[in-house]
Amino acid sequence: MINRQLIFILIALSVAVPLVIRLGLPNYVTSEVMQVYEEIDQLDSDSVVMISFDHEASSLPEVKPMAVAILRHCFSKNLKVIGFALLAEGTAIGDQILREVAAEHNKVYGKDYVFLGFRPQYQAAILGMGEDIKRVFPQDYKNISLDQIPMMEGIKNYQDISLIISVADGDMPAYWVDYAVSRYHKKVSAAVTAVMATSFYPFLASGQIVGLLGGLKGAAEYEILIEKPGIGQRGMDAQSVSHLMIILLVILGNMGYFLRRRFTG
Amino acid sequence: MQIGTLIAAFLTLCIFSFLYKDNPFYKFAEHLLVGMSVGYILVIAFNTTVTPKLINPIFQEGKIVYIIPGILGLFMFARFLPKYVWLSRISIALIIGAGAGVAIPATIQAKILAQMQATMIDFATVDGIIIFVAVATTLAYFFFSKEHKGWFGATARVGTWFLMIFFGATFGYTIMSRISLLIGRMQFLLGDFLHVIK
Numbered sequence: 001m002i003n004r005q006l007i008f009i010l011i012a013l014s015v016a017v018p019l020v021i022r023l024g025l026p027n028y029v030t031s032e033v034m035q036v037y038e039e040i041d042q043l044d045s046d047s048v049v050m051i052s053f054d055h056e057a058s059s060l061p062e063v064k065p066m067a068v069a070i071l072r073h074c075f076s077k078n079l080k081v082i083g084f085a086l087l088a089e090g091t092a093i094g095d096q097i098l099r100e101v102a103a104e105h106n107k108v109y110g111k112d113y114v115f116l117g118f119r120p121q122y123q124a125a126i127l128g129m130g131e132d133i134k135r136v137f138p139q140d141y142k143n144i145s146l147d148q149i150p151m152m153e154g155i156k157n158y159q160d161i162s163l164i165i166s167v168a169d170g171d172m173p174a175y176w177v178d179y180a181v182s183r184y185h186k187k188v189s190a191a192v193t194a195v196m197a198t199s200f201y202p203f204l205a206s207g208q209i210v211g212l213l214g215g216l217k218g219a220a221e222y223e224i225l226i227e228k229p230g231i232g233q234r235g236m237d238a239q240s241v242s243h244l245m246i247i248l249l250v251i252l253g254n255m256g257y258f259l260r261r262r263f264t265g
Numbered sequence: 266m267q268i269g270t271l272i273a274a275f276l277t278l279c280i281f282s283f284l285y286k287d288n289p290f291y292k293f294a295e296h297l298l299v300g301m302s303v304g305y306i307l308v309i310a311f312n313t314t315v316t317p318k319l320i321n322p323i324f325q326e327g328k329i330v331y332i333i334p335g336i337l338g339l340f341m342f343a344r345f346l347p348k349y350v351w352l353s354r355i356s357i358a359l360i361i362g363a364g365a366g367v368a369i370p371a372t373i374q375a376k377i378l379a380q381m382q383a384t385m386i387d388f389a390t391v392d393g394i395i396i397f398v399a400v401a402t403t404l405a406y407f408f409f410s411k412e413h414k415g416w417f418g419a420t421a422r423v424g425t426w427f428l429m430i431f432f433g434a435t436f437g438y439t440i441m442s443r444i445s446l447l448i449g450r451m452q453f454l455l456g457d458f459l460h461v462i463k
Contacts, residue, residue, distance in 0.1 A: 005284065008284045011444075012447075016455060019455055020455065020461055020462055033358060060449065061445055061446050062445045062446065078388060088305070088310060089305065089306070091309050091313070092305075117313045118309050118310075118314070118315065120310060120314055124367075127367065134348070138317055138318075139317055143317075174375075178368070178371040178376070182371055194441040194445060195268060195441075195442035196438075196442075197438050202380060202383070205383055206383030208375065214438065215441055215445050216445040222441065233454070235452065238448045241438070242444045242448075246440060
């Protein structure tokens with residue numbers, strides 16, 4: 001019988017050691033991540049991209065690298081970004097990530113990007129923005145009327161948006177598919193935590209979403225595409241080593257089980 | 266070192282201490298998280314929803330009609346008063362009615378019709394055939410009006426193999442997700458807190 005604390009220590013070491021000693025294990029780009037990249041890359045400058053921070057604080061280590069990589073790509077292409085949150089905990093996080101990445105690219109609030117804050121009742125919010133964004137968000141996160149924000153001039157609804165990206169830790173992209181894709185035929189991409197990724201492959205296969213980023217691996221792949229290594233790629237060594245450790249522990253556990261059954265009957 | 270980093274590191278270690286065994290430090294951090302989350306959500310919801318969508322329209326813009334949804338919202342609190350609990354049912358009925366009306370057609374279109382269409386296309390490709398066989402056999406497994414014996418049982422068994430593949434993939438992704446969270450905390454502890462990694 002292996003002590004469970006020993007397993008915790010082995011997993012902790014398999015994560016910590018590769019973070020300290022860089023192994024530089026290879027990583028490759030999958031087609032679903034490439035789709036998101038290509039969709040953003042082919043947009044003309046000044047096109048408007050909506051990023052919805054549909055996640056809670058607990059999933060920050062997974063969603064932040066994805067959001068940062070996507071935003072870096074958007075700002076490097078001089079796209080306009082509208083950020084908002086449909087889950088309350090994503091509000092301050094979304095605002096902070098947007099400000100940090102915008103500052104890296106010398107982008108100006110209100111001219112190059114805007115953060116609208118949080119709205120509850122996501123179905124109503126997604127449907128409402130298809131008619132009139134200002135009716136759903138009369139003011140931005142700083143309580144400035146949208147009429148006074150230069151970037152929002154001429155942006156009324158989804159017709160003025162080129163792409164919507166839902167950065168999520170739950171099934172919120174499915175609601176974007178339900179309402180924004182089905183009803184307004186808008187292009188939606190999803191950047192979700194790895195645990196949610198399998199739920200969205202059917203939407204990817206059916207063409208209802210354009211591309212998919214799945215957790216830290218998705219972020220690492222996107223960082224390769226934009227040629228800007230970040231927290232995603234730094235974590236992938238640790239991810240790979242810890243997975244090998246888990247596979248080893250599963251094999252050992254099964255061997256132990258079968259040996260014990262053989263000798264004890 | 267910033268005070269915020271110290272507090273975050275202390276609370277992270279408090280939560281990790283549960284891996285040894287349950288203890289007061291873990292309980293303190295857990296309760297703090299729950300309390301802070303609820304408080305934060307309440308403040309955000311009030312400031313970004315109740316104020317701009319209800320209070321400002323009524324008191325600053327004079328849109329008196331907004332009183333109606335305001336009153337319906339207050340009815341929800343009638344659940345705390347046994348004598349007036351029936352009032353909350355009016356609001357709940359409205360939410361369920363409107364919610365179902367909005368959700369049902371959208372769900373049928375996005376999750377049934379579009380997915381059925383995606384299952385039927387690309388019959389000439391290996392992927393298309395695999396998708397069709399997987400959907401058909403999995404649906405056979407969930408068809409309970411015929412006993413799972415003979416050819417039908419064999420079909421349903423193939424469906425269970427596809428289900429097992431799905432569960433395996435989902436479990437693999439779940440491990441990846443949980444490890445990612447651990448990596449995030451380790452990066453914080455070894456980087457921002459201990460400065461072992463740059």
